[in-house]
Amino acid sequence: MSTEEISFIEKYDLLGCIQCGRCTGGCPVSMRTNLNVRRFMYDTQNEERLEELSERPEIWDCTTCYTCAARCPKGLEPLEVLIGLRSLQIEEGRVQPTVRDALESIFKDGNPWGSPRAKRLDWIGDLDVKVLEPEAEETTDVLLFVCCTDAYDPRVMKVAQSLVKVFQAAGVDFGIIGEDESCCGSEVRRLGEEGLFEMCDEENVELLNSFNVNRVVTISPHCYNTLKKEYHGLRHPVLHYTELVAQLLEDGKLTLSKEINKVVTYHDPCFLGKQNSIYDEPRYIITRIPGVEFREFDRCRERSLCCEGGGGKMWVESESKAERLAEIRVTDAKDMGAEVIAVACPFCLLTLEDATKVRGIEEEMRVADILELLAEAL
Amino acid sequence: MIRAFFLGLSSQVREGGGWISGRGEESMNMIVCVKRVPDTAESEVHIDASGRDIDKSRLSFGINECDNYAVEEAIQIKEKLGGKVTVISLGGKENDEVIRMALAKGGDDAIRLDDPAFAGSDGFAVAKALAAAIKDLEYDIVFTGALADDDGYAVVPVALAELLGVPHATYVKDLEILEDGKKARVGRELEGGLMEYLEIELPCVLGIQTGINEPRYASFKGIKQAAKKEIVVKSAADLGLDPSEVGEAGSWAVLEKFSVPEVGEMAEILEGDPEETAAKLAQILKEKGLI
Numbered sequence: 001m002s003t004e005e006i007s008f009i010e011k012y013d014l015l016g017c018i019q020c021g022r023c024t025g026g027c028p029v030s031m032r033t034n035l036n037v038r039r040f041m042y043d044t045q046n047e048e049r050l051e052e053l054s055e056r057p058e059i060w061d062c063t064t065c066y067t068c069a070a071r072c073p074k075g076l077e078p079l080e081v082l083i084g085l086r087s088l089q090i091e092e093g094r095v096q097p098t099v100r101d102a103l104e105s106i107f108k109d110g111n112p113w114g115s116p117r118a119k120r121l122d123w124i125g126d127l128d129v130k131v132l133e134p135e136a137e138e139t140t141d142v143l144l145f146v147c148c149t150d151a152y153d154p155r156v157m158k159v160a161q162s163l164v165k166v167f168q169a170a171g172v173d174f175g176i177i178g179e180d181e182s183c184c185g186s187e188v189r190r191l192g193e194e195g196l197f198e199m200c201d202e203e204n205v206e207l208l209n210s211f212n213v214n215r216v217v218t219i220s221p222h223c224y225n226t227l228k229k230e231y232h233g234l235r236h237p238v239l240h241y242t243e244l245v246a247q248l249l250e251d252g253k254l255t256l257s258k259e260i261n262k263v264v265t266y267h268d269p270c271f272l273g274k275q276n277s278i279y280d281e282p283r284y285i286i287t288r289i290p291g292v293e294f295r296e297f298d299r300c301r302e303r304s305l306c307c308e309g310g311g312g313k314m315w316v317e318s319e320s321k322a323e324r325l326a327e328i329r330v331t332d333a334k335d336m337g338a339e340v341i342a343v344a345c346p347f348c349l350l351t352l353e354d355a356t357k358v359r360g361i362e363e364e365m366r367v368a369d370i371l372e373l374l375a376e377a378l
Numbered sequence: 379m380i381r382a383f384f385l386g387l388s389s390q391v392r393e394g395g396g397w398i399s400g401r402g403e404e405s406m407n408m409i410v411c412v413k414r415v416p417d418t419a420e421s422e423v424h425i426d427a428s429g430r431d432i433d434k435s436r437l438s439f440g441i442n443e444c445d446n447y448a449v450e451e452a453i454q455i456k457e458k459l460g461g462k463v464t465v466i467s468l469g470g471k472e473n474d475e476v477i478r479m480a481l482a483k484g485g486d487d488a489i490r491l492d493d494p495a496f497a498g499s500d501g502f503a504v505a506k507a508l509a510a511a512i513k514d515l516e517y518d519i520v521f522t523g524a525l526a527d528d529d530g531y532a533v534v535p536v537a538l539a540e541l542l543g544v545p546h547a548t549y550v551k552d553l554e555i556l557e558d559g560k561k562a563r564v565g566r567e568l569e570g571g572l573m574e575y576l577e578i579e580l581p582c583v584l585g586i587q588t589g590i591n592e593p594r595y596a597s598f599k600g601i602k603q604a605a606k607k608e609i610v611v612k613s614a615a616d617l618g619l620d621p622s623e624v625g626e627a628g629s630w631a632v633l634e635k636f637s638v639p640e641v642g643e644m645a646e647i648l649e650g651d652p653e654e655t656a657a658k659l660a661q662i663l664k665e666k667g668l669i
Contacts, residue, residue: 093483093594100595107598108417109438116421118436195598 023068032322033061054088064311065270086192098315110182111148123157130175134210142174143213147220149346162375170254186222191312221271246281256377259291265338268304269345309347326355404559406461408452411522412445444523448586450593453484482600493614498626501533509541510617524585535585548585
């Protein structure tokens with residue numbers, strides 16, 4: 001077990017922790033589960049306790065939203081300690097069946113959703129999308145990294161379809177990898193499967209580098225974060241679609257003519273906001289849509305409330321039966337008079353939309369990706 | 379409803395067969411037979427040009443589902459009672475991935491039966507090859523899956539037990555080792571969800587049904603480390619088998635061709651609430667003289 005070989009204390013700089021409690025104080029899931037990350041920062045200093053600590057169910061409650069790390073005055077990353085504990089369980093093969101199936105599906109078919117590669121392009125439907133050839137002589141401007149959830153989830157594929165319409169309307173020269181595109185591994189790493197993540201890193205970097213493109217654009221902030229910050233040797237710059245679309249609007253390449261007369265708020269995805277400081281571009285885009293009345297959540301930007309979709313949580317059921325953060329979020333949106341919650345992440349889209357159904361407000365509260373609103377405003 | 383059988387086999391049955399486990403303690407030697415199969419649950423399946431196989435070019439492959447539970451059962455028993463787990467698979471080098479996953483989960487040894495002569499084997503011919511590989515090994519239990527996801531024959535565990543001269547139970551969904559490892563209590567899943575409980579003498583062959591346990595995850599690192607373990611490859615000749623005994627020549631069933639069921643022309647969808655549709659259905663059946 002490599003995590004033990006390097007020693008937990010060294011790997012996570014545990015002796016640097018001053019037990020100030022800012023991590024726990026900011027942790028959004030501590031509101032609804034037993035997770036006390038400060039306690040783990042302390043207890044994991046005793047190597048003999050690691051196995052016992054790794055068996056605690058609450059280590060799977062962490063959404064890896066990064067609030068604890070962002071708030072730590074010593075620059076430590078408490079969430080990584082929880083990921084380290086998860087990896088001890090992974091090595092032993094002791095994970096929830098849903099996690100096992102997602103990881104095996106990535107190993108076998110390159111996606112966590114248990115679907116074959118042969119169906120990876122089903123989302124395209126009648127749209128005309130160029131599939132890129134490796135080592136092509138001609139340069140394509142943008143390689144669109146689609147993301148497994150956008151490719152396979154019937155709800156989220158509408159986001160990818162909207163993006164194609166937006167890119168085509170703006171005359172963007174883009175293409176996709178096609179059936180050979182594989183999971184970025186963001187959730188793989190956060191579920192503690194270090195070895196499989198290394199495979200994702202190596203194979204995807206080699207694949208992405210084989211394309212003659214100027215840049216890679218991702219739809220999911222999770223892919224974005226991983227490609228940009230966690231891969232080794234990727235030679236293309238990586239952008240989130242909000243960065244490119246904001247630029248297209250600013251340059252006058254994308255014009256929006258139809259009005260959307262709705263009160264729209266924006267939910268900051270943790271992997272775009274807290275982890276990559278992209279706060280302004282999504283707001284710039286939304287406020288350029290004719291007819292939109294934009295309202296901010298009270299908890300927005302750096303303080304935005306996590307939707308609980310990250311950190312592998314799409315495949316882990318929490319033991320807590322307390323109100324989900326996504327439910328709090330949609331209630332907040334309703335209370336402030338919003339009619340649409342705009343998001344820029346497939347997981348946020350799914351968790352928040354589910355929450356509107358749990359709350360019975362799906363008729364009055366729409367959850368939509370910014371791209372869907374843009375496609376409607378073209 | 380629950381019946382108990384005693385399938386005790388006297389020792390002379392086993393005299394001509396394999397090694398008899400004679401240890402006093404409960405340590406168990408186990409063999410798990412695993413098959414690599416295409417994953418067709420989510421994919422479109424097309425018949426290939428030969429008409430005798432499906433086009434597998436765009437399918438992904440993995441361990442047969444029941445076999446995955448068989449591997450887990452063997453490893454759980456090993457963890458509880460001690461012993462050894464040997465993984466056997468029939469097929470080409472591509473089967474090594476499936477074997478390594480089983481080794482990563484806790485398997486000790488592995489044998490792959492690989493010979494062009496095995497091509498076209500039915501369940502009986504596969505059982506002959508497996509029996510030839512197993513007969514000289516030390517074993518208390520041979521595990522197989524209850525049936526294969528691809529051909530669904532469910533023949534191998536039964537034929538294998540017959541060839542080895544040991545008792546068997548199939549569709550095993552509950553297992554407990556009794557009396558210092560000389561007997562086992564097995565629960566078989568029957569039609570309608572009934573469970574049949576039997577006592578079976580070891581050594582034996584058990585065809586495992588899904589749901590008997592919760593298979594563990596084989597980590598990527600574990601699979602890589604398992605790559606260091608040797609997979610012994612044996613040909614038909616190594617097993618003392620003549621090519622005429624295995625493959626298509628040694629099979630009782632030969633696959634002639636695949637065909638897609640023809641789509642019928644007459645299909646009437648009855649509309650209305652259940653009461654109306656039931657009345658309409660009854661009338662149609664009556665008109666056709668079927669009731």
